[in-house]
Amino acid sequence: MAKSVPVAEAVGMVLPHDITEIRAxxxxxxxxxxxxxxxxxxxxxxxxxxxxxxxxxELSENDIHENExxxxxAAALAxxxxxxxxxxxxxxxxxxxxxxxxxxxxxxxxxxxxxxxEVMCATLHGDTxxxxxxxxxxxxxxxxxxxxxxxxxxxxxxxxxxxxVRIEPLRAARAGLVITGNEVYHGRIKDxxxxxLREKLTAIGSRVVRVVKAPDDTGxxxxxxxxxxxxxxxxxxxxxxxxxxPDDVTRGGIAQAGAGELVYGTPVLPGAMFLVxxxxxxxxxxxxxxxxxxxxMFHRITVFDLILPRVLAGEKISRETMAALGHGGLCxxxxxxxxxxxxxGK
Numbered sequence: 001m002a003k004s005v006p007v008a009e010a011v012g013m014v015l016p017h018d019i020t021e022i023r024a025x026x027x028x029x030x031x032x033x034x035x036x037x038x039x040x041x042x043x044x045x046x047x048x049x050x051x052x053x054x055x056x057x058e059l060s061e062n063d064i065h066e067n068e069x070x071x072x073x074a075a076a077l078a079x080x081x082x083x084x085x086x087x088x089x090x091x092x093x094x095x096x097x098x099x100x101x102x103x104x105x106x107x108x109x110x111x112x113x114x115x116x117x118e119v120m121c122a123t124l125h126g127d128t129x130x131x132x133x134x135x136x137x138x139x140x141x142x143x144x145x146x147x148x149x150x151x152x153x154x155x156x157x158x159x160x161x162x163x164x165v166r167i168e169p170l171r172a173a174r175a176g177l178v179i180t181g182n183e184v185y186h187g188r189i190k191d192x193x194x195x196x197l198r199e200k201l202t203a204i205g206s207r208v209v210r211v212v213k214a215p216d217d218t219g220x221x222x223x224x225x226x227x228x229x230x231x232x233x234x235x236x237x238x239x240x241x242x243x244x245x246p247d248d249v250t251r252g253g254i255a256q257a258g259a260g261e262l263v264y265g266t267p268v269l270p271g272a273m274f275l276v277x278x279x280x281x282x283x284x285x286x287x288x289x290x291x292x293x294x295x296x297m298f299h300r301i302t303v304f305d306l307i308l309p310r311v312l313a314g315e316k317i318s319r320e321t322m323a324a325l326g327h328g329g330l331c332x333x334x335x336x337x338x339x340x341x342x343x344x345g346k
Contacts, residue, residue, distance in 0.1 A: 003055070003056055004053035004054065004055055004056070005053060005054050005055075005056055006052065006053055006054075007043055007046050007047060007051055007052055007053060007054055008043060010038045010043075010054040011038050011039065011040055011043070012037065012038065013037070013038050013054060013056060014035060014036070014037055014038075015032055015033070015034055015035065015036045015037075015038065015054070016034065016055055016056070016065070016144065017034050017055070017065075017066060017067075017091060017144050018030045018032065018033055018034050018088075018089065018090040018091060019031050019032040019046070019049060019051065020049075020090050021049055029090075030089060030090055031045070031049060032046075034067060038054070055144065061148075062147055062148050062149070063145050063146070063147065063148060064141075064145060064146060064147070064148045064151050065144070065145055066088070066091035066140065066141040066143070066144050066145065067087075067088045067091060069119070069140075069141035069146070069151045070088040070091055070092060070093045070139060070140050070141060071084075071087075071088065071093065072151055072155055073093070073119060073121070073139045073140075073141070073151065073154055073155065073158070074093040074095060074139050076154070076155040076158035076159050076163070077095060077113075077121055077137060077139055077158045077163060077164045077165060078095055078163050078165065079104075079161075079162050079163020079164065079165055079166030080162075080163065080166045080167070081097065081098050081099055081101060081166050081167030081168065081169065082095050082096070082097065082098060082136060082137070082163065082165050082166055082167055083095070083096055083098045084096075085135075088140070091140045091141060091144075092138055092139070092140040093138065093139055093140070094135045094137075094138045095135070095136055095137040095138065095139070095165060096133055096134065096135055096136065097130045097131065097132055097133060097134045097136050097167045098132065098167065099132050099167060099169055100129070100130065100131050100132050100167075100169070100170065100204075100205075101129070101130065101167040101168050101169040101170055101309075101313060102127060102128065102129060102130075102167070102168045102170070102309050102310055102313040102315075103123075103124055103125075103126055103127070103128055103129075103130045103136050103165065103166075103167055104126055104127070104165070104166050104167070104168055105123050105124075105125075105126035105137075105164065105165055106161045106163075106164045106165075107126065109157055109158065109160065109161045109164050110123065110164050112157050113154050113157045113158060113164065116150055116153060116154050116157075117142075118141060118142050118143055118146045118150050119139070119140075119141055119142065119146075119150065119151065119154040120139065120140060120142055121137055121138070121139040121164065122137065122138055122139075123136060123137040123164075123165055124136050124137070125346035127310060128309075128340060128345070128346065129204070129309040129340065130167065136165055136167070137164075137165045168313040168314065168315075169313070170204055170205060170206075170309060170312040170313055171312050171313075171314070172205045172206050172207070173201070173206035173207075173234055173235040173312055174206070174207060174209045174232050174233050174234050174235065175197075175201050175206055175207065175208050175209065175233060175235045175236070175237055176208075176209060176210045176211075176212070176225070176227075176228020176229065176231060176233030176235070176236050176237070177193075177194060177197055177198075177208055177210070177211045177212070177228070177237050177238075177239070178212050178213075178214055178221060178224045178225055178228060178236065178237070178238040178239070179191050179193050179194060179211065179212070179213045179214070179238075179239050179240070180213075180214050180215070180216065180221055180224075180238060180239060180240045180241040180250045180253070181215070181216060181239075181240045181241060182215045182216050182247065184213055184240075185213050185214060185215040186215070191213070192297045193239035193240065193292075193296065193297060194211055194239075196296060196297065197237055197239065197292075197296075200304070200305070200308070201237075201308075204308070204309060204312065206235070206312065209228075209231050209232055209233050210227065210228045210231035210232075210233055212224040212227050212228060214253070216241060216247040216248070216249055217249065217253075218249045218252040218253045218256055219253070219256065220253070221238070221241075221249065221250055221252075221253025221254070221256075221257070222253045222254075222256035222257040224253075225238075225253070225254065225257040225279070225289070226257060229279070229287070233287070234281070234285075234287055235287065235288055235290070235311070235312075236279065236287065236288070236289040236290070237289075237290045237292060238250050238253075238254065238289065238290070238291045238292065239292050239294075239296060239297075240292075240293070240294050241253075242264075242273040242274070242275060242291050242292070242293040242294070243273055243293060243294070250291055251264060251275060251291065254275065254277055254289055254291060255277075257279065257289075258279055258280060259277035259278060259279045259289050260277065260278060260279075260280075261277060261278050261318075262275060262276070262277040263275065263276045263277070263317060263318065263319050263321075263322055264291075265322070266303050266322045266325060266329070267322070267323065267325060267326030267329050268302075268303040268306065268322075268325050268326070268329035268330075268345070269329065269330050269331060270295035270298075270299040270302045270303070270331060271292075271293065271295055271296075271302040271303025271304065271306075272293075272303075273293040273295075274290070274291065274292065274293060274302075274303045274304065274307070275289075275290070275291030276288065276289070276290055276291070276307065276311075276317045276322075277289045277291070288311045288317075290304065290307065290308065290311070292304050299331070299333075300337050300339070301331065301337060301339045301344060302331075303325070303329070303345075305339070305345075306325060306344075306345040325345065328343055328344065328345055328346045329344075329345060330344075331344045332344070
């Protein structure tokens, strides 16, 4: 499919692929673009890049070039909410989030895709929050050319699931906050939960419609949840009272308010005593309830940050969902937190 020509004899020939240049600590990118006609003044530059020979392609109808392959692969990989960046650069195409949301990756399909060997797709970790325009995956053909049927197989694998990567948008929730604890209710200490929760909800496009403080009393906690629902909340977040002390009765208050399908406890630190449940809504919808333990006041990032985007993307959180968080669920508690650019929750 390709033969090599000494670079000194390549003047006037057309480059069949991009040629990359790397200058340590300065630059990595395209030095010569595919389709460039080699000039006499290019010879020394090519040699500085370690090129003593240049490929000349002779493609048959059964062969495919890396750029055409990348375009076909990118189109097949991109599911809803994902767009290809543009033309291939150095044979690679990036896939970008068309809007903010939760990245979903069809992991088994991605595995079968990459098993083909001559094609590749690398993604960010699935089930994570991504911003509009953020690169979520990239694909390319690994050799310069390959058999067209290999690319056809890869495209078929990606198309079977409607695209291996997709972005699920977040709904804008109307959140009701229930701040529990005798010490806060009676004014003995200043509440530290509300500003933290308000900031996190606002950052992902939601808003707080009601804040109610309740003592460590099951009935009053249930009534506070009802007050938030009456104010139009379609997401309830409670704070505190999730531990094992006699006064920690928030779970009971959530249950008394009518929440079912309660999942209490996660294999995540910080956040082991986190709770998710669901309240029946007036129109038959389920209203999520998130019970945040006291760690939410002391740690910048907890299990709440892993689960909240998934809830707002419409995912039903189950015991199986929680159990899967154990691998990667231990926060390193770095002195300078870099989340989400870190392994926590992945």
